[in-house]
Amino acid sequence: MSKIQRGVSLYSFQEEMFLGQMSVEDVLAFASSIGAKGIEILPEQNMPTFPHIDDAEVARWQEMLARHGAHFTCYDMFLDTKLRKGETLSDAEQVESIRRDLVLCNRLGIRNMRVLIFVRPDILEKCVPYAEELDVHMGVEVHAPWHLEHAWILRTIDVADRLGTKHLGILPDMGVFMKHYPPEFRARFERQGARPEVAQFIVDQHEQKIMCEYTIYEVAVKMGGNKAEIAMAETLRHAPYANPKRIKDYAPWFRHIQAKFYGMTEDCTDPAIAYEDVIPELVKCGWEGTLSSEYEGNRWIQDVMPVDSREQVRRQHVMFERLIARAEAQREIV
């Protein structure tokens, strides 16, 4: 039995929820139907009265989860440092905002909080006593273009180690493992006017892992790229392929994963993100936590077709089951 559990982030259904085509309960019912019982929420998306959440609202969520045999996995926080025009929130105000989220997280019975990557490590250090008291793990989101070994991320790990706390760490977004350029990105830029030969050049450059600035200069200057072509080249700045073999080195600092994806093929494979390489590493090191679907393909296809987040998430979970089972079997053989 794998220690890896499957779940979904409500972020995955943003298209349908934004348009009022799916309710939160519809998401829970669907997630449960595909065995993805772990639910990650964005209170600022899914709780219209945020930050004023009364006990009745908390109870309503718990009853809804119980109806579908689901459970909470993670709370995605935000921090509005730019609340006031022309000035940044003071350090004390930032700590207070995070504490507010930790308290709500605890009231909801959630033990993982996704911390936005821009939050300063010294601010988080000040929040550690609250996180410990409320028993919430603060995981700094490792999101492209950052990656597991980026110096900014290592600062948070240093703070956690120095304090010897189990309540501060990281929370990787699988977008850092972009092995291939997403076909949905390419198609969208072609619809916006990128010439197929220039798009192919950009895809080939990414495939060879050529550092993005070379490609951007080639496209923008030497090839006289148009607006769509330059924009496509610039996406390479946010398309890192980190080394999956380093996952085991960082596993002690994370308990939840945002399983980012942009689109699944009909035969349930991910053409862009290296889950084929990532999942065996997670299994090998015995990592325990939830793979939480984070579908972000809607914005790339909504101009030409209806978005079907359910089908996309379903396909990703078929892939997860397949890859986890295969990795488990190989582990037993070894």
Next chain:
Amino acid sequence: MFDKYLIDAASLRNTGPADAPTGFAFEARLGYYRGLGLSMIEKLDVSIDGNALPRAAVRFDEGGGPLTLEEMEAAYERRWPFGAPATILVDHAGGFPAGEHELALLQQLRVSYLPFPSINSDAKRVSLSA
């Protein structure tokens, strides 16, 4: 991420006396995957056929009562929830011009984790229903 959904074209209506409208209104959504405090909405630029209307002519109401964009900057306790329609009210003598026109809305948001402002825009061919 939601640009094409910002303006609800069917919601367009005139405001003020029916025989002498003083403006128009329509429902709009926030182009963001979460709700946002009103103080972080820096711009709600409305234009008709590419002609920008004055900032002072625009007011906003998510349900808490109309605010000018100046007042919104200090509305720290109010939020525009995710996916929720809010009313954009525009002072415009005579109301929305007769016939079909392009109505555009640009939202500029101060998103704390982004190094630059988040700008979302939608433009739709609309006309007042008879």
